[in-house]
Amino acid sequence: MSRLLIIGTGLIGGSFALAMRKAGCFARIDGCDADHAIAEKALHLGLIDGVVTDLSAAIEVVDAVLISAPTGAIAALVRQIDVIAGRRTVIVFDTGSAKGSVIEALRRGGRLPPTFVPSHPMAGSERQGPTAADADLFRGRRVFVTPQPETAQASIEQVRQWWTATGADVVETSAHVHDEMVALTSHLPHLIAFAFMSWVAQPHRADAGVFAGPGLRDFTRIAGSDASMWRGIFAENREAVLEQYDGWMETLTTVGRLLRESRFDELETVLAAAQLARASLQDELRD
């Protein structure tokens, strides 16, 4: 049995720890966090067996490292682990929402370690921190794995096994397709929801809360996500998000023009197609 180190023991890292305990994949799980209190909390909650204070020393004794840190910090951590591990095999995987920027940063630095398997679970919550950790957070969710030509097949297989043990559905895709598609299905919706709440927060004739119903609650739920984390995601996947933003802006502008010009037949055609697309999506989401 092997040892796992989790860098970043918040919701995602903490949930992975719980899932690994449940599946019995590791003999010992240690953790650390840029915010030491979060690692201590994870220890106190029993998510991890120990808090690491000397990262270099810890890397020397573990077999795998999950990096569940802000996307902007991942490449540097992968490089650091690669240097410390030297010729020992330490499998490294991550949970970052953007893959291309991390891979490019490592290549620019001269080496994409064969033991690094870029991965991204499509799970999360507007709740944060180790107290929200849930052994079943990944169950039934998709985890994207975007191996590169440099990546060792054995490392890919191992990371697939661990994610599968969480109950997730592992899907292999290219970093480029991944980044473009999550820009569409996750990053742009977050940007829109944040921008919408920013507009709601401006002064209006009455208190918006009084006029809010369940539709608004669901529509804006993702705007309750952590602003600092999302700053990082937008920065790392900026180009793909902008591409989706520009495409969607054309659609939104068209819809606005149809309403302004009272072209209701055409507007209804757009609404009906959207309603239909939502119904297909619903089928895929199985909810």
Added chain:
Amino acid sequence: MSRLLIIGTGLIGGSFALAMRKAGCFARIDGCDADHAIAEKALHLGLIDGVVTDLSAAIEVVDAVLISAPTGAIAALVRQIDVIAGRRTVIVFDTGSAKGSVIEALRRGGRLPPTFVPSHPMAGSERQGPTAADADLFRGRRVFVTPQPETAQASIEQVRQWWTATGADVVETSAHVHDEMVALTSHLPHLIAFAFMSWVAQPHRADAGVFAGPGLRDFTRIAGSDASMWRGIFAENREAVLEQYDGWMETLTTVGRLLRESRFDELETVLAAAQLARASLQDELRD
């Protein structure tokens, strides 16, 4: 005990019928629908006691009429009921999402009946039809009542009592404030969600459903709403929706520019304010 007629026996009308049965407010509830099959279905499900085929004859014997029809059809129905009722008191109330356009249409027609109490329950669902009817649909929801100077106090009190009997929280406000605020909290979010799904439905590099998670599901849920119904709502509240659309477009454009110009500190400030606003909204929504 009195008799109620429900014009429009879908989700909202059907749920009101069930709530009235539960509260025992009426001796008999009849119904009709522009789609006769929907009225027959409501009868079959026990939501109503009978299906009305001769509207004029029915109006002559009832004490109250709930109009749960498309917003664009409400003013003509109120006028028709007023003419048929003559000097009999028949209280009329509605569930339309826009109030100003109905009131103005009646005034332009020469008379806003004192027995007409404009009302709007902030409840609904992307599920439709009498089979989705639920006696508790309005429980804990707000119902806005927008009486006019012409409205009789006794009619207002009676309509308040019925809505209160559904478990709803009745709030009196002006038609203008109502229309502006629901444009912000309901109509604009629907327009955005429809436009977003319209963009998702266009060709992308991969199947969006594969990359969809629970965030996207909640964000787009309202885009599953009935396109024809929403065409009507956008038409009736067009000016207020456009005003909110223009304001929000400025915010969205600013957010897009901050991302394009990599002004991440400023972007994070906007995201953090939005996150905070969402948290306050959450408190008001008590979910």
